[in-house]
Amino acid sequence: xxxxxxxxxxxxxxxxxxxxxxxxxxxxxxxxxxxxxxxxxxxxxxxxxxxxxxxxxxxxxxxxxxxxxxxxxxxxxxxxxxxxxxxxxxxxxxxxxxxxxxxxxxxxxxxxxxxxxxxx
Ligand code: 5GP
Numbered sequence: 001x002x003x004x005x006x007x008x009x010x011x012x013x014x015x016x017x018x019x020x021x022x023x024x025x026x027x028x029x030x031x032x033x034x035x036x037x038x039x040x041x042x043x044x045x046x047x048x049x050x051x052x053x054x055x056x057x058x059x060x061x062x063x064x065x066x067x068x069x070x071x072x073x074x075x076x077x078x079x080x081x082x083x084x085x086x087x088x089x090x091x092x093x094x095x096x097x098x099x100x101x102x103x104x105x106x107x108x109x110x111x112x113x114x115x116x117x118x119x120x
Contacts (some may be wrong), residue, residue: 007055011047011104025081029067030074032109041112042082046074047104055103057094075109084111091119 013019014033021033024044035043048054048067060068072090079088088111093100 007103009102009104011045011102011106012051015047015049025074025078027070027074029070032074032078035108039108040110040115042084042088042110044078044082044109046071046078046107046109051104054105056100057092057105060105071105071107075107078109079111082109082111087111087115089115 010019014021015031023031023033025032025046029049030046031049032044032046035045048071050067052064052067054060054064054067075090076085079085088109091108091110092105093108
């Protein structure tokens with residue numbers, strides 16, 4: 001099997017502070033930072049600090065239940081900090097057909113403008 005170190009993504013470098021990011025929220029398990037290419041006035045990515053095989057939501061297993069809950073709660077904390085609790089969107093792109101581009105699970109927290117539904 002391919003080791004996690006062999007499959008490091010840009011997010012591992014952000015976690016290790018090897019490349020800079022603007023951190024919005026952080027705890028022992030979760031890091032949230034501003035997307036480099038924001039699609040809304042607020043666009044924050046919420047990621048697990050340890051990927052633990054969670055390259056995409058479609059690979060989640062029973063052992064990931066706790067971190068998945070923590071990521072969702074962190075998304076709410078981000079929305080609160082950013083002042084968008086009145087209305088915000090949380091998106092997870094999982095796999096190529098969903099246009100996932102970084103294979104380290106992440107939640108997009110979007111807000112600060114009127115959102116459209118359904119998305120494209
Ligand atoms: P995906 O398409 O995989 O769901 O989302 C990946 C997101 O990561 C994109 O919205 C992209 O703009 C963001 N991103 C890619 N590279 C970087 C980076 O180096 N720094 C930050 N802050 N965001 C990044």
